[in-house]
Amino acid sequence: MKYDVIVVGGGIIGVMCAYELVKSGQKVLLLERGKIAQGTTANSFAWANATSKTTDQAYHDLNAAGLEGYHALLAEFGAEALGIKSGGSLQIAEPADAAGLQSLRDQAAALAAFGHAARWIETSELRALEPNLAFPADAQALFAADDLCIDAPRFTRFISDRIRQHGGEIRENCAALALQADDEGVVTGLTCDQGDLTAANVLVTSGPDINASLAKLTGYDGFHSGFPMGRVPGLLLTTPAVAPGLLGRLVYGASSNEVHILPESGGGIKIGADDMDGMVIEDQSKENLKRVGQLLLQRAAKLLPALGTVDIDSCTLGIGTRAYPTDGKTIAGQMPAAKGFYLVATHSGITLAPAIAPLMAALIVTQQMPNPLSPFGLERFPGFA
Numbered sequence: 001m002k003y004d005v006i007v008v009g010g011g012i013i014g015v016m017c018a019y020e021l022v023k024s025g026q027k028v029l030l031l032e033r034g035k036i037a038q039g040t041t042a043n044s045f046a047w048a049n050a051t052s053k054t055t056d057q058a059y060h061d062l063n064a065a066g067l068e069g070y071h072a073l074l075a076e077f078g079a080e081a082l083g084i085k086s087g088g089s090l091q092i093a094e095p096a097d098a099a100g101l102q103s104l105r106d107q108a109a110a111l112a113a114f115g116h117a118a119r120w121i122e123t124s125e126l127r128a129l130e131p132n133l134a135f136p137a138d139a140q141a142l143f144a145a146d147d148l149c150i151d152a153p154r155f156t157r158f159i160s161d162r163i164r165q166h167g168g169e170i171r172e173n174c175a176a177l178a179l180q181a182d183d184e185g186v187v188t189g190l191t192c193d194q195g196d197l198t199a200a201n202v203l204v205t206s207g208p209d210i211n212a213s214l215a216k217l218t219g220y221d222g223f224h225s226g227f228p229m230g231r232v233p234g235l236l237l238t239t240p241a242v243a244p245g246l247l248g249r250l251v252y253g254a255s256s257n258e259v260h261i262l263p264e265s266g267g268g269i270k271i272g273a274d275d276m277d278g279m280v281i282e283d284q285s286k287e288n289l290k291r292v293g294q295l296l297l298q299r300a301a302k303l304l305p306a307l308g309t310v311d312i313d314s315c316t317l318g319i320g321t322r323a324y325p326t327d328g329k330t331i332a333g334q335m336p337a338a339k340g341f342y343l344v345a346t347h348s349g350i351t352l353a354p355a356i357a358p359l360m361a362a363l364i365v366t367q368q369m370p371n372p373l374s375p376f377g378l379e380r381f382p383g384f385a
């Protein structure tokens, strides 16, 4: 059996890429060393948005294309099947924190300049949208009505079922071990722990393990330290199911109470706080996790007081590891000077998967780099040009 493409990694990125490739008529095999959607995809806040991407237009546009991709999938398959919750996002600011307010206003101005739909709202509209939240009487907010909350494991498993329906093959509990190439360096297949496989192209989407995967697959140890990707852990807490309608959408609290919350598809509230991620890196003991989890819950209860009665022991705590490129932006494209060898490694992969996947499929099928992906090649980093 000769495959057109073997995809390594069954997270949201690999699964979406495999889906677009089978839809393009490619003979595709996806390998996952464990189960589909059990890596970072299973431990993500999973806010699909371009609202937080204001550094440059190309990266903003890629994220906006991801969000558009979700809306197209919603129209095709429906929210229930995909595990997607609409309602948008709110980022709250309070005038007492002049710097925080200005920073959010700058974000709103940048989004307006990019042509992105997000609008400034005053306290009365904020209160009407989220009557159960507690915030200062003069709070204001940035409202992005199109943003979505994704149940990423459910979404990814749904798409993997579509891959099989389109004739693609998925092997779980099957790890990729070594790339095979001819004397010219052209990919001919790979060795997995079930034997040798023949393929014209290999696409690696192994998430935060990309450095180690590339080193192992190519036999070149330099990828461990030389690949421009870091690993950044993050803690998330999910409460048991709460009263329906308690929270309508994703909310970022004002800077005086750094916390973000969203209604997740099982009926609970998912909670994270960027500044608390560091507290779980060094000590991941059960006691420390519970302690940090309790702090997260307290912050969330300041924003959504009904959470004040939730018992920490009834909550689920999860640590996810972000793959974080050293310049913060996606790496996607062909491995320079290695024909048939491709990779994607990115943060914000939940948002980006529906944008990156069709572009990677187009690159592999046509051998032409699609314009929206051209700023994100590995060639931009020293040593890979």
Ligand SMILES: Cc1cc2nc3c(=O)[nH]c(=O)nc-3n(C[C@H](O)[C@H](O)[C@H](O)COP(=O)(O)OP(=O)(O)OC[C@H]3O[C@@H](n4cnc5c(N)ncnc54)[C@H](O)[C@@H]3O)c2cc1C
Binding pocket: 008, 009, 010, 011, 012, 013, 014, 031, 032, 033, 034, 035, 036, 037, 038, 039, 040, 041, 042, 043, 044, 045, 046, 047, 048, 049, 174, 175, 176, 177, 205, 206, 207, 208, 209, 213, 232, 233, 234, 235, 236, 319, 320, 321, 322, 323, 345, 346, 347, 348, 349, 350, 351, 352
């Ligand atoms: C705390 C936290 C919050 C986040 N919040 C958001 C957010 O709000 N919005 C957003 O867009 N993104 C967010 N992200 C980022 C997002 O979750 C990730 O970018 C995305 O899940 C990455 O998906 P992936 O498919 O690249 O990696 P993964 O989901 O990790 O999948 C990679 C897969 O490859 C497999 N694999 C590795 N090596 C091999 C091998 N040799 N052979 C076979 N299989 C292999 C692994 O088992 C794994 O299943 C967040 C991440 C974290 C940690």
